[in-house]
Amino acid sequence: MKINKNDIKKVCIDDFAIRKRKTYGTVLIDIENNTIIDMIDSREYNDIVSWLSTYPNIEVFSRDGSITYSSAIATSHPKAIQVSDRFHILKNLTSYCTNYLSKYLKDKIYIETENLSKIDTRILTNSQKK
Template identity: 55%
Template sequence: MIKKNVVNVNRSIICNISKKIQILAKDKIKKVCIDDFAIKKRNKYATVMIDIETRKIVDILESRDYEEVKRWLKSFPNLELISRDGSIVYNKAIKDAHPKSIQVSDRFHILKNLTDYCKQYIKRIFKNKIEIGKLENINSGETLQLKEKYKFKTKWDLILKVKELRDLKYKVNDIASILGISNKTVIAH
C-alpha cells in the first residue's frame, strides 16, 4: 500500500523516520513560554510553545484565537508556570485553561514596560525643561589641559595611557570617553 502511494518508500525508511520522531509526554511539561509569530505578516499568525527547562519547541498552534489557544493549553494538564507576552487573549486563555498556574511576563515585555514607566516617571518629575549652561561658561583651559594630558603621539603612548587609567580603576566606558577611543580599543589594550 505504501509503495503505491509514495515514490520508492520502503519499511526501513519509515522505521528510521519514526525513530527520529520524539513522542511528546504532555503531562511531564510544567514550565512553558508561549508567544505568537507571523506566518504571513498582518494576515496569519501562529503560537509557539517552548519548554522553559529544555529550551526546545514543544508545539506550534496555527492560530492565536482565544478558544483554540485555550483548548490547546488544556491538552497540557500539568502546566504550573507560563511565560507570555502582554496579549489579553493569552492572559484570558491561560486563566481559563489553567487557573492555578502562574503567569509571568516574558523578558522583552518586562524591560519594555519598565522602560515605559521610567520614561513616564521622569517626564512627570521634570515637567519643565532643564536648561544646560552654555559652553562659553565652562573653563576651556581645564578642558584643554585634560585633552593635552591624554594626547598620544604613538600607539605605544595610547597603550600606556589605557594601562595607566586601568590601574587607577577607571571603567572601560570612562577610559574610552577620556581618550576618545572605542570600548573595543580599550579592551584590546
C-alpha cells in the same frame, strides 16, 4: 521527538506570523530546555484554551501582554502562575522610566560655562595614562 504532555511544567507562549498581517499561529516553548513543544495555526481564544488543556500539569506560563493568552491560560490552567516575558518587562520598564523622567525633569538643564576653561578636556590613550 515524542513529548510527554504530562511532564511539561514551565512554558513560554507566544504568537508568530505565518503570513504577516494575515495569519498568525501560537508556539509553546519548554522554558527548562528551550525547545519548541508544540505549535498551532491560531491565536484565537477557544483554540488556545482547547490546545492548552491537553497539557494538564503546566504550572508557570511566561507570556507577552496579550489579553487573549492571559484569559485562555486563566481558563485552561486557573492555578498556574503567569509572568511577563523578559522582552516585555524590559520594554515596559524602559517606557515607564522614560515617561517618569520626561515628566519630572526640567526641559532644559543649564550648565555654568565660566569654569569650563579650567577643565582639562584632553583625551589620553592608555599608554599616556601610565
